[in-house]
Amino acid sequence: MxxxxxxxxxxxxxxxxxxxxxxxxxxxxxxxxVFFYGPTEIAEKGVAPGTRMRLGGLVEKDSVVRGPGQRVVFSITDSRTAIKVSYDGLLPDLFREGQGVVTEGVFQGAGQFRADSVLAKHDETYMPREVADTLKKQGHWQPDAGTSAPQAAPTPQVTQ
The missing domain is CATH 1.20.5 (Single alpha-helices involved in coiled-coils or other helix-helix interfaces)
Structure with a gap:
């Protein structure tokens, strides 16, 4: 060779x-x-039960129900479709209705999701990119939502 x-x-x-x-x-x-989906995407794509994924959106108002122990059931919505989520464990301190969350777990079919973990936004201006993108597609994105700090007045310009 x-x-x-x-x-x-x-x-x-x-x-x-x-x-x-x-x-x-x-x-x-x-x-x-693990793939990320919004509630409407799950309904449109017909995700098979037993699929592991991330589900994100807003916690629907008046949907949080606390059960025995640390069991919590709530709905995640993107304003068009809602999916009921069940979770056993402690929720993040910033978890509340109307806030953006991302849950990771298994889709059980028929609008039911079993979450292993729940992530809530960590300050007043942060939202996970996937959730923000989904809300923008739906027309519900409010970039200034949650910011309560007043805007500083513009500095006047002095001319001589």
Whole structure:
């Protein structure tokens, strides 16, 4: 074998090993990838029961029901569709009706979602990008919602 042929074989073998490694990584990650959906997207796409996902939107007004222990049932809406979420555990301190949340869990079908975790916005101006994008698509985005700090008056310009 000539020097050129050895190089080509080495490059081909390295490419094959690299492709094999990438395939194994993707195969290993396929069960841990979690997609984000809004309530309307779930209804439109017909997501299969048992699918692990993230569900985000606004906590619907008058929907929070606390059960025995730490069980909480509430609805997440994007103003067109609502999905009932059940969660066992402590809710974040900033969780309340009308706030943006992202839940991660399993869609159970028929408008039911079983959450493993609930994430609420962490200050007055933050909202997860996926939730904000969904609300913008629906026409319900209020970029100044929740900000109560008064705007400073403009500084007058002095001319001489």
């Amino acid at each position: 000539t020097r050129k042929q050895r190089r080509l074989v080495l490059i081909g073998a390295a490419g094959t090993v690299l492709c094999l490694a990438a395939g194994l990584v993707l195969f290993a990650l396929r069960d841990t990838i």
